[in-house]
Amino acid sequence: MVTLPAATGEHGSSREVDISTEGSQMKKRTKKKTRDSNLAQKHRDLLKFAAMMQDSHANYVILGVENQMEVHYAMPVRNMVYDALQYDKQVAMIAADNRRNKRFSSGTMRNNGEFLSGFLRTDKILPVITLTLYFGTEPWDGPLSLREMYDINDSKLLDFVPDYRVQLIQPMTLSEDDFEKFHTSLREVLQTIKYSVDAQKLTEYITQNERMHRLDLSAANVINTVAGIGLEIKQDRGKVDMCKAIEDLKAESRAEGREEGRVEGREEGREEGREEGHTKGRAETIEQTVAMLRNMKIPKETILSELQRTFSLSEEEADRIYNAK
Template identity: 50%
Template sequence: MKTIGAADTITKAYIRENAVFADAFNYLIYGGRQVVNPEELKEVDTTEIIIPFNTYDENKDEKKNAAVQKYRDVLKSTVIMQDSQAAYILLGIENQTDIHYAMPVRNGIYDFLQYGKQVSDIAARHRKQKDKVRSHAEFLSGFYKTDRIVPVVTLVVYFGSDEWDGPVKLTDMMEKLSSTLMKYVQDYKIHLIQPYGISDKDLQKFQSSLREVLGCIKYSKDKEKLWNFMKDNPRMNMDIMAARVIEVMTNMSIEISDGEETIDMCKAIEDMIEERACIEREEGKLEGKLEILTNLVKDGILNMQEAAKRMNMTTEEFRTKMK
């Protein structure tokens, strides 16, 4: 049984790897084309501390500050070439081992705190450099008319095997109003990657071990499909970090020796299937034995205490099983 803390720690460490991080965004944005370069990714401090817009109090001739602090899972900066021009962008991933029913609000807070932080940083730079203020409006905000902020794209990677049944946009969290009112309500959508429902064709668009991780989680409840997915996969060896994610998210027992850097997942899954088959056979034998002893008790041939003893149960446990 996975613990939330262990699962979060393992999946966060895994998604932080540049090859996996880039692979997720190449799938989301470019359909698997290798545009986001892992080598160009640079880790950014995930602590979002912001003093929103340096609000100016004209009566007191001073700025009022209200600090807010939040922590993302992973945030990286990169440069992407588009139309022969370099575009600077921030990419963030929130890894989820369980469904979060307020995800649009959570992600929206992260994104807008980051935008607010950029505005504050730009204003602070203007003050430090003593840049000339060209209007009262620029003085109030500290953000000049020609200033620009860096776009942020936040992605949710859900590692659970169940379908994400949480909201995927802000308005999903609201009571339905008339279309006249709703068209004035600003919406916010989340970008989501989840194992459930992803096709084998789409799995092939992933170039890192994220392909096998998502596939194993997707088929974790069907051992035959899981086996077919892995044996048809040309990449049978997997890095240890990916194997750990599969282990913690599927409750699969994977034996990893000290010093190993990769593991043969086909062998691991084959061992798991055989182990489960043995358990099912033993459970079948026990059910058969229980049925025989139950009938003997009902026929008055054996008393309840003796039958319970032969099943290594208490009399009360055996009585419950009989029912």
């Protein structure tokens, strides 16, 4: 839940409207489903961004796609239901506030409609702007309006049917000018998503961006999760230096590489030693066999045949070993 300031009522009094954010609803659904911890973390971080996007004029909600790397093909219906619930919540809270403050007390002229609904003719609600933030790297190919989901083409009928459009943000399709329109840490999050398909560009963007030196913790967590970087997030007064985190990751990778090289080198040395020992031992065994058979006055042809059979030697190899002694 987040508390939003509502419009001033007839008496000039300020009210607060308690609005449930989509992030909270998404977390509840997450608890019902067997989701991995990374996806749950994304929902929590997105909720923090939703809180950043509220002001006294509107309730801005950053909405993550259910499975953030996939297209939701019923998104118009899903968002429309969410918006309707938000509006209904505002009306209910304003009506409860009116009754709690006895704005229908005797002596106050109210019509029956106001009394029954609890919502005054002068009461106002805040607009709900739902943005669908799509994390996928493939183009969105789902419907962006309710009408795209209808199985009818009768224009006369559609004139009477209300439409609902999805406000979609695809970082992969945004230009640099588009990113400049975002003035919060959301800009860095969106740009990171765009560059996440190219490791070199992503590293250059993070290390060359001044804003990355003092990034909000919530933004750093989203970037770390969505881009799959695997950084160790260290905060300083709620801020994170992503550039240092990248350098620390590089240093750690280099250290791990050196250690792996040493381990592989030692293992290769042991393997070579074992192989060398095996070869030397086999040669000594063959030599001892030849000496023993010679001492027994076994004919050369028989000795060569026995060497070929026992030690899988070719005729030339057996003859060379026999003549070496």
